Amino acid sequence: METTVTKTLDLRGFSCPIPIVKTAQAMKTMASAEVLEVLATDPGSVPDFIAWSKSTGNELVERTEDGGVYRFVLRKR
Amino acid sequence: MPARVVVLGGGVGGTLAANLLDKELGRDVHVTVVDPTGMHVYQPGFLYLALGQAQGRWLARDERTLLRRNVELAVEAATRADLSAGTVALEHGGSIPFDHLVIATGARLVRDSVPGLIEGSFDFYSMDGALRLREALRTFRGGRIAVGIAGIPYKCPPAPVEFVFMVDELLRKRGLRERSEVTLLSPLNRAFTIESASKLVQPLMDERGIRLETFFNVESVDPSAGSVLSLEGEKFDYDLLVLVPPHRGQQVVEESRLGDAGGWVPTDRATLQAGGCENMFAIGDATNLPISKSGSTAHFEAPVVASRIASLIRGTAPKANYGGRVMCFLETGNRKATALRFDYEHPPTPPQPSVLWHSAKWMFNRLYWETVPQGRIPERAA
Numbered sequence: 001m002e003t004t005v006t007k008t009l010d011l012r013g014f015s016c017p018i019p020i021v022k023t024a025q026a027m028k029t030m031a032s033a034e035v036l037e038v039l040a041t042d043p044g045s046v047p048d049f050i051a052w053s054k055s056t057g058n059e060l061v062e063r064t065e066d067g068g069v070y071r072f073v074l075r076k077r
Numbered sequence: 078m079p080a081r082v083v084v085l086g087g088g089v090g091g092t093l094a095a096n097l098l099d100k101e102l103g104r105d106v107h108v109t110v111v112d113p114t115g116m117h118v119y120q121p122g123f124l125y126l127a128l129g130q131a132q133g134r135w136l137a138r139d140e141r142t143l144l145r146r147n148v149e150l151a152v153e154a155a156t157r158a159d160l161s162a163g164t165v166a167l168e169h170g171g172s173i174p175f176d177h178l179v180i181a182t183g184a185r186l187v188r189d190s191v192p193g194l195i196e197g198s199f200d201f202y203s204m205d206g207a208l209r210l211r212e213a214l215r216t217f218r219g220g221r222i223a224v225g226i227a228g229i230p231y232k233c234p235p236a237p238v239e240f241v242f243m244v245d246e247l248l249r250k251r252g253l254r255e256r257s258e259v260t261l262l263s264p265l266n267r268a269f270t271i272e273s274a275s276k277l278v279q280p281l282m283d284e285r286g287i288r289l290e291t292f293f294n295v296e297s298v299d300p301s302a303g304s305v306l307s308l309e310g311e312k313f314d315y316d317l318l319v320l321v322p323p324h325r326g327q328q329v330v331e332e333s334r335l336g337d338a339g340g341w342v343p344t345d346r347a348t349l350q351a352g353g354c355e356n357m358f359a360i361g362d363a364t365n366l367p368i369s370k371s372g373s374t375a376h377f378e379a380p381v382v383a384s385r386i387a388s389l390i391r392g393t394a395p396k397a398n399y400g401g402r403v404m405c406f407l408e409t410g411n412r413k414a415t416a417l418r419f420d421y422e423h424p425p426t427p428p429q430p431s432v433l434w435h436s437a438k439w440m441f442n443r444l445y446w447e448t449v450p451q452g453r454i455p456e457r458a459a
Contacts, residue, residue: 013367014367015270015367015368016265016270017229017264017265017270018229018230018367020264020265020292020294021229021264021294024264024292024294024307024308024309025294025308027308028296028308044272048265048266051266051292052266052292055266055291055292055309056292056309056310
């Protein structure tokens with residue numbers, strides 16, 4: 001499936017649990033199969049996003065790190 | 078002419094900053110605290126009030142009695158701060174001029190921003206809220222108690238965890254525990270945001286049969302069905318629902334266009350200077366800093382702000398910086414507690430819950446009025 005990003009959330013500088021909560025809020029407004037890109041700097045967001053994706057069934061399509069910035073790409077289920 | 082400092086808000090941070098400035102500069106400064114109620118409220122007490130362990134009158138005092146004699150108190154709502162004119166407008170007309178401004182306005186609860194929350198849930202985030210919850214718990218005869226968070230950021234992050242432990246204890250004492258279920262609805266996949274604290278409290282929750290519902294970010298409440306719904310699409314049925322209401326920055330901050338989208342004042346994490354202005358500072362819940370919104374944070378920030386303003390008035394280079402220091406207790410029920418001490422660089426390593434930390438919290442609850450607002454707790458000891 002195409003992973004064109006529908007929406008980007010810049011959550012750099014925010015600490016846990018803000019990235020997860022903002023992501024849950026943003027996902028709520030999106031349609032199924034739409035793709036959300038999230039940028040975060042909190043290292044704790046890595047295990048949180050993996051677990052959140054598993055728990056909610058929203059697929060974590062991509063996860064990368066570049067110079068302390070974590071990028072998560074999630075596809076709404 | 079003395080330098081004019083206006084402090085918006087007579088909570089922990091505002092009161093302490095005002096007193097420290099007056100103490101430090103004496104005749105060289107005139108400090109005015111502007112507070113809409115003129116009452117100083119010890120908010121950590123709401124938890125105890127809701128659970129029937131404290132009296133309401135123990136939690137509030139006249140702000141005047143906590144301020145040094147030379148600090149002026151204006152019991153008025155500030156409606157707007159005008160940085161370029163250097164004035165604060167008051168609700169009933171008139172304005173107060175300032176050379177330096179301290180924003181210590183705290184947070185406000187926006188209960189109406191979550192559908193069904195007002196009709197369907199209780200909270201312990203205001204005096205009235207805590208009294209209503211106390212009454213609901215008094216007449217509770219068993220059933221499902223759910224405790225959740227309806228918005229972030231919120232004050233006192235450990236409070237929902239403390240509440241589940243303390244309500245578990247209360248139900249046991251009243252012989253209602255076997256007829257009840259206690260569930261913490263967590264926004265994350267653990268009991269608490271801070272990993273080390275979560276590892277400590279989760280086994281205790283298991284031991285006491287307190288359930289954990291993970292990734293439950295409250296979206297709305299359906300009071301007629303008795304259920305709470307999450308952004309993740311889950312539904313949880315309750316008999317008694319306790320929700321931390323959503324918070325925003327104060328109206329005066331928003332009206333003055335000094336806040337971000339949530340009404341929080343953009344603040345430098347070290348100097349506590351606000352909005353990039355040399356003569357404006359923010360303390361406590363009012364800031365946008367990614368640390369706990371708590372009295373403790375304000376308590377440690379106020380001396381930094383007072384010291385920096387004193388330097389500016391004297392014309393010397395300001396030196397004091399805030400390192401992100403926070404210290405708070407976390408009640409784990411059965412008269413035990415642990416403590417979370419951390420800063421920007423060091424996450425907390427909470428000790429095993431003990432009677433000692435619970436006693437320390439109670440001692441703090443009692444000593445607060447005679448120590449914290451006056452700056453009598455030496456910074457290193459607190």
